[in-house]
Amino acid sequence: MGNHTAAKKIIALAHTPLEIGRLSDAAIRHLIDCFYTKVRADSELGPIFERAISGDWGPHLATMHDFWSSIMLTSRRYKGNPVAVHLRVEGIEPRLFARWLALFDETCRELFDDDVADAFRAKAERIAESLKLALFYRPDRPWQRSAP
Amino acid sequence: MTFVVTDNCIKCKYMDCVEVCPVDCFYEGENMLVIHPDECIDCGVCEPECPAEAIFSDTEPGLQSWLKLNAEYASIWPNIAVKREPPADAKEFDGVPNKLEQFFSPKPGQGDDAMNQSGDDRGQTKIPPVNAEHPRHGQDP
Numbered sequence: 327m328g329n330h331t332a333a334k335k336i337i338a339l340a341h342t343p344l345e346i347g348r349l350s351d352a353a354i355r356h357l358i359d360c361f362y363t364k365v366r367a368d369s370e371l372g373p374i375f376e377r378a379i380s381g382d383w384g385p386h387l388a389t390m391h392d393f394w395s396s397i398m399l400t401s402r403r404y405k406g407n408p409v410a411v412h413l414r415v416e417g418i419e420p421r422l423f424a425r426w427l428a429l430f431d432e433t434c435r436e437l438f439d440d441d442v443a444d445a446f447r448a449k450a451e452r453i454a455e456s457l458k459l460a461l462f463y464r465p466d467r468p469w470q471r472s473a474p
Numbered sequence: 475m476t477f478v479v480t481d482n483c484i485k486c487k488y489m490d491c492v493e494v495c496p497v498d499c500f501y502e503g504e505n506m507l508v509i510h511p512d513e514c515i516d517c518g519v520c521e522p523e524c525p526a527e528a529i530f531s532d533t534e535p536g537l538q539s540w541l542k543l544n545a546e547y548a549s550i551w552p553n554i555a556v557k558r559e560p561p562a563d564a565k566e567f568d569g570v571p572n573k574l575e576q577f578f579s580p581k582p583g584q585g586d587d588a589m590n591q592s593g594d595d596r597g598q599t600k601i602p603p604v605n606a607e608h609p610r611h612g613q614d615p
Binding site for chain 2: 393396397400402404405406407408409449452453455456457459460
């Protein structure tokens with residue numbers, strides 16, 4: 327049974343335009359699917375996302391595919407306002423960004439070669455820091471920059 | 475953190491950057507563009523798109539005055555997300571040093587309204603001023 331499943335996987339992979347480990351639009355789509363499967367199963371992030379998305383994940387996954395395609399491939403597919411969207415998320419906290427980044431990096435490293443995973447991490451860390459500043463910075467409190 | 479537009483944009487204004495920006499954070503002056511530091515998500519997609527190589531991360535040293543200029547004019551110039559024809563003489567000014575002192579215009583540009591008088595849909599998704607006391611204006615509290 328195990329061998330049958332593995333064989334099916336190999337056949338499926340052979341029919342996708344995915345060059346294993348390298349960056350492409352199809353690879354980003356796969357990354358998004360794998361990453362959000364982990365997010366939904368995560369005890370900290372899962373409930374926050376399930377509450378914010380409430381129901382059909384299809385549009386969210388499509389938006390995230392467009393976003394990362396725009397960021398990594400300059401595809402111009404995403405135009406939006408991520409700060410405003412995150413402001414509406416109930417229960418969002420600075421520490422959850424670290425959890426998100428760890429899961430995202432873990433997924434990237436499972437799917438991509440190191441140089442590609444590094445590029446994703448660099449972008450994700452910068453964007454996360456910007457979102458955190460926009461959401462949580464208050465002038466009367468010290469700001470500890472967490473991205474390198 | 476943010477990216478900032480610097481000297482070599484002045485009188486070049488190629489506008490390639492505005493089309494790739496995922497969050498539409500460019501604002502248009504008469505002869506230069508700027509980035510709104512509170513709206514930029516620091517993704518860096520615009521940087522390699524600039525033919526004039528005028529866009530830099532504010533983590534690079536010596537850009538405080540440009541960060542201040544970007545913040546100041548982003549709050550008064552119109553938003554631009556659609557590229558138009560660059561100035562006819564853009565190439566002649568590409569690489570000319572110290573354009574700020576000689577050529578900078580504080581006047582607003584046309585923005586996207588010039589393309590669509592009835593209003594662009596994108597205007598409705600424009601980012602509101604989230605935190606007026608944001609640190610990215612370059613002034614410490």
